[in-house]
Amino acid sequence: MARKTKLAILSVVFLMATVGLVSTAVSSAVPLAGYQEYGPLTEDMVTDEMIATGGGMFNSGSCQRCHMQGGQGGGRGPALTDDQWLHSEGDLEGIRSTIVSGVAEDEFKGGDHPYPMYAMGGMELDEDGLNALAAYVWSLSRDES
Ligand code: HEC
Structure with missing residues (x-):
């Protein structure tokens, strides 16, 4: 027994x-939760329409709560309009990967912020939306005017 x-x-x-x-x-x-295989995102793929779509999403979505309108930056999130990049080279895919992963508190590089950046900025984004947002953010530091 x-x-x-x-x-x-x-x-x-x-x-x-x-x-x-x-x-x-x-x-x-x-793959890790939140991570997906995305297709390439290169400068020749960026259109004015994409940037406009991304701008609409950014400035009416969650992003502006921390990065402020137009990505000018504030206490809750760094400016995205200058050419100083903390988490990538500032290229399209680098920006996109930061959006996908977000930034945890122990990864902050620009001083103190009250909240981490959630993966996808806390938004539901498909690949087109994500690419449009990345194109918009990328365009902010490349204003020809
Ligand atoms: C809850 C606040 C918050 C929200 C919402 C948020 N972010 Fe962030 N974001 C941050 C913080 C904090 C950092 C990292 C700052 C640091 O490292 O000091 C960051 C970093 C970034 C970076 C990297 C900047 C660099 O210099 O490399 C990008 C790009 C970015 N955010 C885009 C977005 C986009 C697009 C959205 C909307 C989908 C978004 N963020 C939503 C707080 C936020």
């Missing part, structure tokens, strides 16, 4: 270990 119980316990432990191993293998193959 005791031997049987021992065996039963052993096989449960074995089963759990196997499941654990398999799920570790599976989860390391699955």
